[in-house]
Amino acid sequence: xxIRRIEVRERxxxxxxxxxxxxxLRLGEHGVPALNLVSSPGSGKTLLLERTLQDLGxxxxxxxVTGDVQTQNDADRIARWTDDLVQAVVTGxxxxxxxxQVSNALEALxxxxxxxxxxxxxxxxVCPASWDLGEAAKVVLFSVTEGEDKPLKYPKMFREASYxxxxxxxxxxHVPFDLEQAVAYARAINPALTFFRxxxxxGTGLDAWYGFLRELHQSGGSMRWERPTGQGVGxxxxxxxxxx
Amino acid sequence: xxxxxxxxxxxxxxxxxxxxDSLPRVREVGVIVGRQSGxxxxxxxxxxxxxxxxxxxxxxxxxxxxxxxxELSVSYLEVDDGDPPH
Numbered sequence: 591x592x593i594r595r596i597e598v599r600e601r602x603x604x605x606x607x608x609x610x611x612x613x614x615l616r617l618g619e620h621g622v623p624a625l626n627l628v629s630s631p632g633s634g635k636t637l638l639l640e641r642t643l644q645d646l647g648x649x650x651x652x653x654x655v656t657g658d659v660q661t662q663n664d665a666d667r668i669a670r671w672t673d674d675l676v677q678a679v680v681t682g683x684x685x686x687x688x689x690x691q692v693s694n695a696l697e698a699l700x701x702x703x704x705x706x707x708x709x710x711x712x713x714x715x716v717c718p719a720s721w722d723l724g725e726a727a728k729v730v731l732f733s734v735t736e737g738e739d740k741p742l743k744y745p746k747m748f749r750e751a752s753y754x755x756x757x758x759x760x761x762x763x764h765v766p767f768d769l770e771q772a773v774a775y776a777r778a779i780n781p782a783l784t785f786f787r788x789x790x791x792x793g794t795g796l797d798a799w800y801g802f803l804r805e806l807h808q809s810g811g812s813m814r815w816e817r818p819t820g821q822g823v824g825x826x827x828x829x830x831x832x833x834x
Numbered sequence: 835x836x837x838x839x840x841x842x843x844x845x846x847x848x849x850x851x852x853x854x855d856s857l858p859r860v861r862e863v864g865v866i867v868g869r870q871s872g873x874x875x876x877x878x879x880x881x882x883x884x885x886x887x888x889x890x891x892x893x894x895x896x897x898x899x900x901x902x903x904x905e906l907s908v909s910y911l912e913v914d915d916g917d918p919p920h
Contacts, residue, residue, distance in 0.1 A: 602865075
């Protein structure tokens with residue numbers, strides 16, 4: 591037998607990151623910032639998108655790519671609020687979206703007629719943290735019915751995210767959730783994280799969220815196409831009412 | 835949780851290299867996994883063993899090197915050129 595060793599030294603995520611770079615470039619050429627929404631299942635990504643499309647749909651042209659392990663249920667829900675801008679990706683078992691799936695989904699979207707793209711990732715606080723999809727920023731959601739210590743349990747996701755949305759705040763009077771503690775835990779992981787506190791049911795905090803989306807759309811410039819640093823717009827909007 | 839996706843990508847990288855360089859049978863795949871890479875090394879090993887045990891791989895082994903940081907890469911392939919011609 592003649593055994594020999596061949597050096598490879600190839601990053602496993604190399605191909606995904608290359609495709610993500612192409613997606614980012616393509617979105618940049620069309621002036622479309624993309625937000626990658628990540629969270630555990632049931633924290634309210636789809637409802638926040640429904641409400642956002644309902645309230646802001648006449649002002650901003652928003653496209654959505656949704657990912658689920660099975661079913662098009664979320665895409666069907668979102669499609670009620672927009673005409674033809676929803677692309678469903680059924681991962682068939684995979685616990686995350688990857689850049690190739692997003693790249694393929696973009697084929698069906700008219701980017702020239704799009705102001706903002708939402709990518710609703712598979713509900714999972716672990717795996718989506720590892721996949722760059724070409725987004726301008728990751729937005730992590732967690733609800734007040736979860737635990738304050740979610741950021742400590744899933745630090746990579748909170749480290750990768752530039753924005754955090756605390757959802758279901760209308761339930762705060764009914765659940766033992768320490769909001770300040772949750773924010774402190776998250777900022778211990780990622781000091782630059784910008785917080786929103788919203789209820790998609792009673793509308794609390796949505797004005798701040800919409801203000802951020804308008805600003806993201808209007809900002810142009812560098813912050814949209816660089817990998818998120820948690821600086822820039824995040825720091826600017828942090829001081830306004832409605833932000834934690 | 836996404837170890838199988840990562841294992842599939844490692845197999846794709848291995849196959850691509852074998853095809854590109856016309857390599858003979860792969861005996862071992864060297865993989866570097868950072869402790870902060872978000873992967874469970876035992877789980878990744880399980881997935882790789884399952885994938886490398888079937889065609890086009892004829893029972894190649896995986897050698898995992900667990901390191902600090904978040905590195906995740908295929909470091910080397912060990913191949914068998916077979917018996918030299920007499």
